[in-house]
Amino acid sequence: MTNQAAERIAVIIGVGQVNDRPADAVRDGLDSFGLMQAALEAAQADCGASILGQLDWLGVEDQISFPEPSLHERLAASLPRRPANVVKTADASGDGPTRLINDAANLIGEGRISIAAAVGAEAMRTANKRAQAEAANADSGAKVNKLADLAESLAGPIARRYGLLTPIDVYPLYENATRASWGQSRAEAQAETAEIWSGFSRVAAENPHAWLRTELAPEAIATPSPDNRMLSYPYTKLMVANNSVNMGAAVIVASLARARELGIPEDRLVYVGAGAGAHEDEDFLRRDSYDHSASLTASIEKALEYNGLTVGDLDHVELYSCFPCVPKMARRVLGWPLERAHSVYGGLTFGGGPIGNCMMHAAAAMVEKLRIGGRHGLIVSNGGYASHNHSLVLGRVPPHEPRHPQEYNVQAVADGLRKPVPDLLDQYEGPGIIETFIAPYGRAGKPAFATIVARTPSGERFLATVLPEDTATLALLTSGEAEPVGMAGHAVALADGRSQWRR
Numbered sequence: 110m111t112n113q114a115a116e117r118i119a120v121i122i123g124v125g126q127v128n129d130r131p132a133d134a135v136r137d138g139l140d141s142f143g144l145m146q147a148a149l150e151a152a153q154a155d156c157g158a159s160i161l162g163q164l165d166w167l168g169v170e171d172q173i174s175f176p177e178p179s180l181h182e183r184l185a186a187s188l189p190r191r192p193a194n195v196v197k198t199a200d201a202s203g204d205g206p207t208r209l210i211n212d213a214a215n216l217i218g219e220g221r222i223s224i225a226a227a228v229g230a231e232a233m234r235t236a237n238k239r240a241q242a243e244a245a246n247a248d249s250g251a252k253v254n255k256l257a258d259l260a261e262s263l264a265g266p267i268a269r270r271y272g273l274l275t276p277i278d279v280y281p282l283y284e285n286a287t288r289a290s291w292g293q294s295r296a297e298a299q300a301e302t303a304e305i306w307s308g309f310s311r312v313a314a315e316n317p318h319a320w321l322r323t324e325l326a327p328e329a330i331a332t333p334s335p336d337n338r339m340l341s342y343p344y345t346k347l348m349v350a351n352n353s354v355n356m357g358a359a360v361i362v363a364s365l366a367r368a369r370e371l372g373i374p375e376d377r378l379v380y381v382g383a384g385a386g387a388h389e390d391e392d393f394l395r396r397d398s399y400d401h402s403a404s405l406t407a408s409i410e411k412a413l414e415y416n417g418l419t420v421g422d423l424d425h426v427e428l429y430s431c432f433p434c435v436p437k438m439a440r441r442v443l444g445w446p447l448e449r450a451h452s453v454y455g456g457l458t459f460g461g462g463p464i465g466n467c468m469m470h471a472a473a474a475m476v477e478k479l480r481i482g483g484r485h486g487l488i489v490s491n492g493g494y495a496s497h498n499h500s501l502v503l504g505r506v507p508p509h510e511p512r513h514p515q516e517y518n519v520q521a522v523a524d525g526l527r528k529p530v531p532d533l534l535d536q537y538e539g540p541g542i543i544e545t546f547i548a549p550y551g552r553a554g555k556p557a558f559a560t561i562v563a564r565t566p567s568g569e570r571f572l573a574t575v576l577p578e579d580t581a582t583l584a585l586l587t588s589g590e591a592e593p594v595g596m597a598g599h600a601v602a603l604a605d606g607r608s609q610w611r612r
Contacts, residue, residue, distance in 0.1 A: 115366040116223070117511035119214035119381040121503070122373045123160070123361035124473035125151025126318040128461070130234070130355060135242050138235030141172040144357030145184055145230045152226065152359040158371045160361060162189030165222035168209035170229025170466045171201040173259055174236040184228070194222065201465030202492030203429060204386060204499040205229070206360075210472060211384040211501055211517055213362040218513025223367040229466030230357030237353060265392060267535065270607055271560045271572045277341050277349060278547055279393055279494045280432035282562060284343065285594060286399035286545035287434055291441075295343060295589030302348055302433040303327035305440075305451050306458060309430065313455025316474065320354050320461030333554065342548040342556060342587045350431045350462030358469035360476070365507075379476045382485075382502030383415035383512045387523035390530070393494040394570070397528040399545045399562070402438055404498045407523035409442045409489055412500035415515065416485075420444050424483030427471040429491040430456040439489050453478045453486065465492065472503070479505050531564065537571035538602040541610075543594050544570065548587050556583045561610045563600070573600045573610035582612055 127147040131137035139147070153161050169181035177183070181197040198205040206229060213225035260275040273279055288298040307327040313319035330347045333339045337347050363371070368378060387404035389396055397403070413419065420443050428436035428451045436451050445451065454460040454474035457467055468490045475486045485504045491497065541563035548556040559575035559582070575582045586593045600608040
């Protein structure tokens with residue numbers, strides 16, 4: 110390979126991860142800035158060379174724990190030399206880390222930079238503990254959950270009216286729709302989830318950077334208990350992302366020529382392959398369907414195509430796992446066997462779920478995994494409410510020619526796969542068919558209410574509530590004895606602007 114080609118080939122030369130869990134998080138816990146600094150230092154140590162003063166580009170994943178619009182600039186100023194190019198993602202979205210790595214590789218491919226760092230962190234554990242302490246001191250009695258508060262503030266008027274406020278209120282729409290579409294019973298779908306999540310716990314138990322390192326059997330994940338209560342049908346606590354963490358991660362990307370100049374051993378290099386990204390409508394109520402994701406499909410299939418790979422070529426995958434519906438949809442696009450590991454870092458429940466920065470940890474873990482063995486790994490990222498997707502291949506196999514720069518936006522492909530989006534009615538009265546639903550649970554272990562997403566006879570979409578006192582309908586929705594999706598019912602207009610679902 111000529112030196113000119115080597116200057117256009119992007120390789121990862123260092124990765125760093127930090128877990129901060131002091132006994133007293135209020136007093137001693139790091140904030141997001143401190144975690145990012147520590148992650149960059151760890152990545153530099155992994156390189157074995159002093160590179161933080163040589164960065165041409167710094168890409169920062171946005172964070173919500175300690176709001177600070179210019180945190181990326183403060184971080185850049187703290188380095189031995191400020192990089193010429195400093196960027197931050199628009200928001201804390203789970204696809205951000207893979208996009209940052211892809212962007213760095215593209216800039217290297219264009220010859221504009223030769224060494225870059227992508228970094229992110231969330232200190233939600235510290236932020237929540239401090240806020241709770243402040244509330245206790247003020248004797249307000251208010252519960253504090255910064256992620257939930259932010260999500261609720263962004264909810265649209267119809268979603269707010271029906272209690273669709275946070276991720277745990279929304280992702281079950283996909284879970285219940287996909288289960289019905291795939292012809293699974295509730296028991297079969299839960300068994301699939303439990304098997305995948307047990308595998309996550311097994312990976313995390315072997316990962317020194319994972320937040321929870323106890324291997325759990327599938328039964329422990331699927332069975333509700335005082336420590337594993339039902340949150341929203343059919344998800345238990347052990348099936349969802351664990352955001353109460355203090356975690357940071359960084360990835361150092363360089364040109365192959367620069368890596369050689371720095372003396373990085375060849376067996377430490379991991380090549381950045383081509384990526385692909387697409388998105389859905391930001392309003393999750395204006396999706397074509399809840400039984401698939403066109404953007405997820407497009408990002409996975411095009412990433413494989415761009416790298417000339419098939420699923421049989423993949424040694425490792427990281428399938429984003431905020432909620433079970435996401436890796437279950439992804440593995441069906443791939444044809445990934447249930448018995449194989451779906452994560453290299455332990456997933457968002459056990460590896461840890463630092464909001465938008467989870468896949469920075471996954472990328473670091475993928476690099477470490479590939480250094481040990483294997484040729485190709487695929488990272489599948491998801492952000493928002495199944496809104497943003499970006500898939501990226503990393504590998505140990507040198508490309509025959511530079512893969513970057515490349516256009517990773519495959520929105521046109523996703524749009525071509527998407528079905529027509531139904532009109533959304535503000536309020537409806539009349540007959541309907543259940544498209545999907547959610548049923549949040551209270552602390553007593555019973556569904557508190559339900560929100561139905563349904564279609565009119567002419568195909569429009571509308572929402573309806575199942576009131577708490579309609580225990581018969583709540584039991585029907587959550588018993589698992591019959592499939593609610595596809596059942597007929599009737600909507601009656603309520604005075605508060607909602608519609609009530611009746612059988």
